[in-house]
Amino acid sequence: MLCGDMPAEAVATANLISDMDQLFDGVNASTPDLRRGKKFSTNIKRSTEHLQMFTKMKHFFSSLEFLGCKGNPPSKEGWIWTLNGIEMIWRTFSSKYKTVESLSTRRLQQDPLENLFGCIRYNCGSNNNPTVAQFVAGLKTAVISNIAHTNSGNCEADSNSAIITNFKTLLTPAPDLCTETEQCHMEKDIDENITSSLEENLEEGSGEVQACAYVCGFIIKKNKNNCSHCKKNFVSETPEEVHNFIEFKNYDDVKKSLTYASKSLIACVEKSASVINIFLEKEAYKEDIKKKAIQLLKDSINYGFLEDCVEHKNYNKMYIINSVFHIVVKRYCIQKNRFYAEESSKTALKRKMNIVMHK
Incomplete structure (x- = not known):
């Protein structure tokens, strides 16, 4: 041969x-x-x-x-x-x-559908038996996470990125915002639910606030604004109690590779996250949640610490708002999907146990 x-x-x-x-x-x-x-x-x-x-x-x-x-x-x-x-x-x-x-x-064929489901699982965690509401929430999370640029499936690309991008109308249409009465109720709920001891938590460096400080460092690093005045507003000159978690994560004690956010920024982000979480518990099922949440953050959060740099004040304000919104909404949806997946598993286990006992 x-x-x-x-x-x-x-x-x-x-x-x-x-x-x-x-x-x-x-x-x-x-x-x-x-x-x-x-x-x-x-x-x-x-x-x-x-x-x-x-x-x-x-x-x-x-x-x-x-x-x-x-x-x-x-x-x-x-x-x-x-x-x-x-x-x-x-x-x-x-x-x-x-x-x-x-x-x-x-x-x-079903490749586009499989690609869509793969994107939702990639962004929101696996849920083997979602309800309609859970699936819609997962789809919204995937849209927020830029679904059109996610390539996580085992199917050939279906060239439908333009169609998928149009799904963003789930969040961006502009119907009438909530009425003044609804806005007042929402702000009242926020005032009642957000702890008044935020400053105390900052001083003591509670676990939740330390985690927020770590996220703030990520937000700072992603900011393209290199203004020295803005940096003073965002970055702490020396590590404090609230930065303990960052100190633990830092692999070099001499050269500080991680970013230590200022207390003002941490307090702003922590309160903003609380506002969005309360808002989502009440309004997540409605349309246009992004516009409503951003308007709520504009009205209920104090951004006075940004006054030192008038030139970039509005840019920094919107950067913080958008960053917190995207981070919190994705985290909220992932937690909800995990919760419902666990509940589904418990129900399935209970059903199996009932069958075994009846036998």
């Missing part, structure tokens, strides 16, 4: 691979023109040979036998049903509507 030649018994395998490659091209066609020189990657047209190839492959699947198996795997019949369905769609539309010149078979 010469180097590079295949044995004669490999011909059957090579033919099978070639036929399956053509079949996958035929059910995944997405262009009206020839792509990569592969004729079945082109959309189905009156002049193409897709239907002849489908007939050949249906005969192949119907006569296919699996040695050592007690029965046929579902994919065998599944392929035949799929090819029959594509043929029926093409013949129906091409005969009734003369303006239909081609059929993109890629648009008949």
Whole structure:
């Protein structure tokens, strides 16, 4: 046997691979023109040979036998049903509507749906049995997390990023904001729920505030504003009690690699996060939550510590608001999804235990 030649018994395998490659091209066609020189990657047209190839492959699947198996795997019949369905769609539309010149078979498959579900699981954690409300909340979280740029599925990219980006209208339409009465009730709830001992917590360096200080360091690092006056407002000159967690995370005691946020910024972010959490508990199911939450932060949070730099005051204010909103909403949705997943697991376990006891 010469180097590079295949044995004669490999011909059957090579033919099978070639036929399956053509079949996958035929059910995944997405262009009206020839792509990569592969004729079945082109959309189905009156002049193409897709239907002849489908007939050949249906005969192949119907006569296919699996040695050592007690029965046929579902994919065998599944392929035949799929090819029959594509043929029926093409013949129906091409005969009734003369303006239909081609059929993109890629648009008949579920890859876009699988990619969407994969993005939601990637951004929101896995929930095997979500309710409608949980799924909508997961979708909103994925949109906030920039779903169009998430590539976490096992399917080929479906080129639907423009369509997915349009889902942001879930958050950005501009219907009437809540009424003055609703706004007053919301602000009253915020005043009653947000602890009045925030300054005391800052001094004592409670665990929750220390975690907030760590997040503030991340917010500072992502800020593109390099103004020295703004830096004085954002960064603490010396580490304090509230920075204990950051001190623990810092791998170098001499060269401080992490950012130590000022108490003013920590207090602002901590109160803003509390405001958004209270808002979400009451309003998360409604539309346009982003605009409402941002307006609430503008009205209820004191940004006086930004007055030292008039030039960048508004920029810094909106940067803090948007940063806190995106961080808190994502964290809130992940926690809710985990909670409902745990509740679902408990319910399933309880159901199984009841079945066992009845037996």
